[in-house]
Amino acid sequence: MCGICGCGQPEQNHAQHSHHGHEHHHHDEHETERLVRVEQDLLSKNNRYAEQNRAYFQRHGIFVLNLVSSPGAGKTTLLVETIKALKNDYRIAVIEGDQQTEHDADRIRASGVPALQINTGRACHLDAHGIGHAVKALNVEDNSLLAIENVGNLVCPSSFDLGEAHKVVVLSVTEGDDKPLKYPDMFHAADLMLLNKIDLLPYVDFDVERCLAYAKQVNPDIQVMPLSATRGENFAVWIDWLKHNLSVKDAA
Amino acid sequence: MHEISLLEEMREILQQQARRQHFSRVRQVTLDIGKLSCVEPEALRFAFDVVMKDTLAEDAVLVISVSEGIGVCQNCNKRMSLESLHEPCRHCAHPFVNVIEGADMKIKDLLVV
Ligand SMILES: Nc1nc2c(ncn2[C@@H]2O[C@H](COP(=O)(O)OP(=O)(O)OP(=O)(O)O)[C@@H](O)[C@H]2O)c(=O)[nH]1
Ligand SMILES: [Zn+2]
Ligand SMILES: [Zn+2]
Ligand SMILES: [Zn+2]
Ligand SMILES: [Zn+2]
Secondary structure, three states: OOOOOOOOOOOOOOOOOOOOOOOOOOOOOOOOOEEEEEEEEOOHHHHHHHHHHHHHHHHOOOEEEEEEEOOOOOHHHHHHHHHHHHOOOOOEEEEEEEOOOOHHHHHHHHOOOOEEEEEOOOOOOOOHHHHHHHHHHHOOOOOOEEEEEOOOOOOHHHHOOOOOOEEEEEEEOOOOOOHHHHOHHHHHHOOEEEEEOHHHHHHOOOOHHHHHHHHHHHOOOOEEEEOOOOOOOOHHHHHHHHHHHHHHHHHO | OHHHHHHHHHHHHHHHHHHHOOOOOEEEEEEEEEOOOOOOHHHHHHHHHHHHOOOOOOOOEEEEEEEOEEEEEOOOOOEEEEOOOOOOOOOOOOOOEEEEEOOOEEEEEEEEO
16 A cells, blocks of 8 residues: 555555546436635645655655666666666665666666666656656665666656756767756756766767756756766766765765 | 646646636636747647546646747847747847747646536
8 A cells, every 4th residue: 555645556566556446436427516616736746745755764764866867877887887887885776767677777786775666667767656666666875875777868857857866968079069958847846967978078069068068058057077987088087976965964 | 748747737737727726627727838948739639639638627628828939138128028048138139038928838828617
């Protein structure tokens, strides 16, 4: 039974709910039609779950990152390398979102930390309700780092707050330097941008300065870290940022 | 396909409302979509019948109205209509305009029996 939302669904594999798939209709053809007011925002429901999650994370000292990017920008690789750097000193758990397969969660488990895969099926983003259940199912420990790898998609994950402390957008240099202008909502919603695969800069036509200018244009407060997840260039900057945030959280 | 999850939310709201406002079937749903909400009306229409199949809103008609986007400039404080998010101010060209209306998607009312 769902302790978070009282929806009566088992805890796992519960990203969608349909409750009772089939409603039994009565024969009320004789009744007259009437108009009922609803005035309910469909987009706001996710925000309510997100606020619940955020309060839960705060109470339990869980520092949560929501990683978003196009498919293949390097989120899982980045997480695996991050886990290697931090797992001896910090508790870490990972939630993986993909439309299909357990591949990413398997890669994370192989690096030695608990991971739960949410298969979103037709849906192209994770939502706050599914995250609430995943956190329970994973039994995320107090005072840990929880990384959520969102579905590879630069569009709709931007409108679904999960209750995270930071939305981190990963952009790789093989994708083109104008991505921030093409997907402004995502770069507007994120507060940190990891510019990944900088080891490939000599081989691609990617103007880092121009990309940063575009990112600042849609979000003047965005922080940017160019790095390489596979070669380790500047990776320490990211690790230091994480350690700093984890210690600030502990002091608070 | 984000439209499917929005419609699944809608289906849940309809079921809640049916209990609260005592009705058993929905004949028509009136939906107001803000121009800046990143929701595609055509995609919603397309998925509506599929998601509502075998529910209290099977065969219901979906009526969509699109409401205007409205913003206020962070620099000159003037109000203006917006066609998209991240449009510069049309009065002073300042790049940041706060969206105040048109980013939501609301079920307004239902015709029920
Ligand atoms: N050259 C180079 N390749 C990288 C780097 N980071 C990741 N890759 C490669 O990019 C490919 C995709 O990496 P993933 O980590 O699977 O990307 P992802 O964002 O998790 O992908 P999805 O989950 O499918 O969205 C793999 O072949 C990685 O080895 C990097 O810094 N440099
Ligand atoms: Zn639930
Ligand atoms: Zn991945
Ligand atoms: Zn989506
Ligand atoms: Zn202005």
